[in-house]
Amino acid sequence: MAVTNYKATKSLKVIQSEVYSTNKIALSVDCVIFGFDENKLKVLLIRSDIKEYKGKWSLLGDLVNPEEGLDAAAYRILKKRTGLNDVYLEQVQTFGDINRHPAGRVVTLAYCSLINIQHHHLNIHDNELHWHCVEDITELAFDHRKIFDTCLDQLQKRVQEHPLALKLLPNKFSLRELQNLYEAILSIKLDRRNFRKKFFSMDFLMDLDEIEKNVPHRPGKLYKFDYTKYEKNKKKWAGIDF
Amino acid sequence: MAVTNYKATKSLKVIQSEVYSTNKIALSVDCVIFGFDENKLKVLLIRSDIKEYKGKWSLLGDLVNPEEGLDAAAYRILKKRTGLNDVYLEQVQTFGDINRHPAGRVVTLAYCSLINIQHHHLNIHDNELHWHCVEDITELAFDHRKIFDTCLDQLQKRVQEHPLALKLLPNKFSLRELQNLYEAILSIKLDRRNFRKKFFSMDFLMDLDEIEKNVPHRPGKLYKFDYTKYEKNKKKWAGIDF
DNA sequence: TAAATATTGTGTTTATTTTACACATTCATA
DNA sequence: TATGAATGTGTAAAATAAACACAATATTTA
Numbered sequence: 001m002a003v004t005n006y007k008a009t010k011s012l013k014v015i016q017s018e019v020y021s022t023n024k025i026a027l028s029v030d031c032v033i034f035g036f037d038e039n040k041l042k043v044l045l046i047r048s049d050i051k052e053y054k055g056k057w058s059l060l061g062d063l064v065n066p067e068e069g070l071d072a073a074a075y076r077i078l079k080k081r082t083g084l085n086d087v088y089l090e091q092v093q094t095f096g097d098i099n100r101h102p103a104g105r106v107v108t109l110a111y112c113s114l115i116n117i118q119h120h121h122l123n124i125h126d127n128e129l130h131w132h133c134v135e136d137i138t139e140l141a142f143d144h145r146k147i148f149d150t151c152l153d154q155l156q157k158r159v160q161e162h163p164l165a166l167k168l169l170p171n172k173f174s175l176r177e178l179q180n181l182y183e184a185i186l187s188i189k190l191d192r193r194n195f196r197k198k199f200f201s202m203d204f205l206m207d208l209d210e211i212e213k214n215v216p217h218r219p220g221k222l223y224k225f226d227y228t229k230y231e232k233n234k235k236k237w238a239g240i241d242f
Numbered sequence: 243m244a245v246t247n248y249k250a251t252k253s254l255k256v257i258q259s260e261v262y263s264t265n266k267i268a269l270s271v272d273c274v275i276f277g278f279d280e281n282k283l284k285v286l287l288i289r290s291d292i293k294e295y296k297g298k299w300s301l302l303g304d305l306v307n308p309e310e311g312l313d314a315a316a317y318r319i320l321k322k323r324t325g326l327n328d329v330y331l332e333q334v335q336t337f338g339d340i341n342r343h344p345a346g347r348v349v350t351l352a353y354c355s356l357i358n359i360q361h362h363h364l365n366i367h368d369n370e371l372h373w374h375c376v377e378d379i380t381e382l383a384f385d386h387r388k389i390f391d392t393c394l395d396q397l398q399k400r401v402q403e404h405p406l407a408l409k410l411l412p413n414k415f416s417l418r419e420l421q422n423l424y425e426a427i428l429s430i431k432l433d434r435r436n437f438r439k440k441f442f443s444m445d446f447l448m449d450l451d452e453i454e455k456n457v458p459h460r461p462g463k464l465y466k467f468d469y470t471k472y473e474k475n476k477k478k479w480a481g482i483d484f
Numbered sequence: 485t486a487a488a489t490a491t492t493g494t495g496t497t498t499a500t501t502t503t504a505c506a507c508a509t510t511c512a513t514a
Numbered sequence: 515t516a517t518g519a520a521t522g523t524g525t526a527a528a529a530t531a532a533a534c535a536c537a538a539t540a541t542t543t544a
Binding site for chain 1: 518519520521522523524531
């Protein structure tokens with residue numbers, strides 16, 4: 001193989017010309033926004049912008065501007081697409097297969113968030129914007145199915161290590177809601193008594209001395225998550241196990 | 243806020259012009275290569291290419307070509323910088339602070355790998371290329387210190403969930419070497435008997451019926467890791483705990 | 485060749501965590 | 515006031531994790 005030999009030191013000029021003459025790569029962000037409603041894990045999708053994928057659903061994305069940081073771009077794009085401006089976004093992975101976008105070389109950064117559907121008002125513009133059940137997702141525009149799968153995998157992993165999932169619930173929630181949420185995200189069934197014991201033993205739930213209203217059965221007690229206590233006592237060390 | 247209104251459907255032409263007229267973002271890859279030698283965790287660094295950072299050490303990086311995939315770029319760049327061509331690279335995170343690179347807007351993808359220093363020959367070109375003790379790393383060129391820290395954090399987390407770390411050892415290794423490795427990566431002390439019990443109980447170590455040579459004390463038995471067995475029996479479910 | 489040194493190899497007890505599992509209580513509704 | 519539906523609770527058994535000490539073996543040195 002012909003390996004280019006490098007001078008020990010390059011001037012900025014040389015690098016600048018390399019950078020901007022030969023590069024024709026565009027950067028975009030795609031947001032995967034998870035929500036939880038009616039005991040189902042949902043994801044927010046929009047009708048695709050472009051003809052090639054007309055009718056297909058896609059993630060919330062747009063191009064990154066040259067003069068903005070990556071996280072800033074993600075927040076801007078999410079706001080532009082949905083009106084949401086008070087949600088935490090987290091970078092997940094970057095996708096850049098050569099032919100992933102019909103318009104040319106567009107490398108995209110996947111960002112992920114979890115929001116409480118009831119607490120956030122969607123500001124819908126021209127494009128259709130809808131919550132879709134995660135379990136019903138099949139085909140998406142571009143390589144968005146792959147991006148979505150990656151984000152869902154990461155979500156399933158992360159909710160077991162961090163109290164992320166609680167962002168999807170109302171401030172006051174019952175243990176049943178919490179368990180439904182975990183069962184929906186992980187798509188497994190959990191033992192009710194052991195689930196309760198687990199959460200009580202972690203000791204981050206504050207008993208609010210209130211009970212649910214308007215349920216057609218015995219109402220459950222309501223709790224809220226004590227983030228302050230969590231930050232103080234959270235686990236640092238997982239332990240070797242594979 | 244002035245939100246741009248979008249037509250329900252855009253033509254590819256429009257998008258193409260948006261993509262390539264307004265975007266002046268370059269993409270690069272930086273590789274964080276970890277190794278293990280003399281019971282120390284090491285990282286492979288190169289003298290910085292450019293004047294601004296002359297004398298500083300930096301990660302192994304270069305620009306992504308428009309016509310290559312991201313992983314392909316990472317492998318190419320690693321090979322170009324080091325001659326290494328048979329190591330597994332994994333994307334970690336993308337860094338894109340506006341002023342992270344003096345030549346302009348360069349967004350970089352961090353890739354990470356672990357290699358056995360004895361098993362890989364470094365092909366050194368013009369630039370100086372050296373293994374540095376991870377514990378001695380202080381300042382690096384660009385924002386490479388931040389990238390390095392992120393990769394080290396991720397390494398510490400991942401070696402506890404996957405048998406990644408074994409890639410850093412010779413094919414045949416003693417339990418002492420294995421423990422030293424984990425202690426170096428995690429920078430903690432582990433109980434020898436419990437460490438051994440843990441690994442034996444996971445049951446992925448094959449006893450080779452050989453012993454160490456040339457050690458100034460009682461030699462230990464040698465083992466190899468059974469990846470096949472691991473793939474069959476690995477854990478799928480971590481459990482909620484935070 | 486015997487003693488000193490350094491490290492390997494091994495097991496038990498205790499504490500903690502996880503799992504499996506059933507019934508009485510409470511509220512809403514019919 | 516009886517029925518339906520979900521809540522709230524405890525225990526025993528099993529699995530895992532943590533703490534901890536001594537005899538065996540090879541090398542080096544006296």
